[in-house]
Amino acid sequence: MGRAKLPVKRIENTTNRQVTFSKRRNGLIKKAYELSVLCDIDIALIMFSPSGRLSHFSSKISDFQNKESLLRILHERRTDNDLELQHAAKYEPDPQEFTSMEELEQCENHLLDTLKRVLERKEIKES
Amino acid sequence: MGRAKLPVKRIENTTNRQVTFSKRRNGLIKKAYELSVLCDIDIALIMFSPSGRLSHFSSKISDFQNKESLLRILHERRTDNDLELQHAAKYEPDPQEFTSMEELEQCENHLLDTLKRVLERKEIKES
């Protein structure tokens, strides 16, 4: 879009690729945010930027009844804290990339939330 | 967009909400696909539709060197197969919702992939 039509293929120029990433990442997050609000759904969006850093967006997750199996599993791996599932990740009006450990943990938490839901869904199907 | 400007708030009419979800979900997946190709990055997009079903998109994940910790962890939970990380999830030109166990497992796999990368990143920061 814009002044010229851009073919959907890898942008070879590094600078242009970074610029396009920044612009489109923001657009994508905005769209995801709107969809989550308009349709009242949960969305998780995870991206690894060209420079290797992690960006994410996740709409609010409202309800958690039983934080069992997956959390126990995680605790086997990480004994330093038990904050899992506490932060209901929310939309960041000013999207940014992760640079701090705290941010990484928030993303991890949301991934675990989502994974947990997938596993629960599987269990429903299996039973 | 379209004929009228839609305020970003929950669409109360169930039918309209479903229709908007279908349309915007496709748009969002297309945007995510384009971003992944243009900028050569990995993206995972997970949504729970208003009806509670799961939709997802994930760009290809190309490299996996050591599938250790998280996979061992998963195996404690699921002993029925060890297909994790095998399917490099790809763009689905005809986006669809998950209804089968196989699709759920693909999504689970991708979530585990992403989670694994987040954990690895944390380890790098911690060390």
Place this chain on the structure above:
DNA sequence: AAGTCTATATATAAGGC
């Protein structure tokens, strides 16, 4: 629930700061 149409709202490629 899923596709078509089309007027209008948005997103964004280039370019400039």
Place this chain on the structure above:
DNA sequence: TGCCTTATATATAGACT
């Protein structure tokens, strides 16, 4: 790198099927 501007490309709301 990030923030404007603006011409153009896309996305999509509403109506209809």
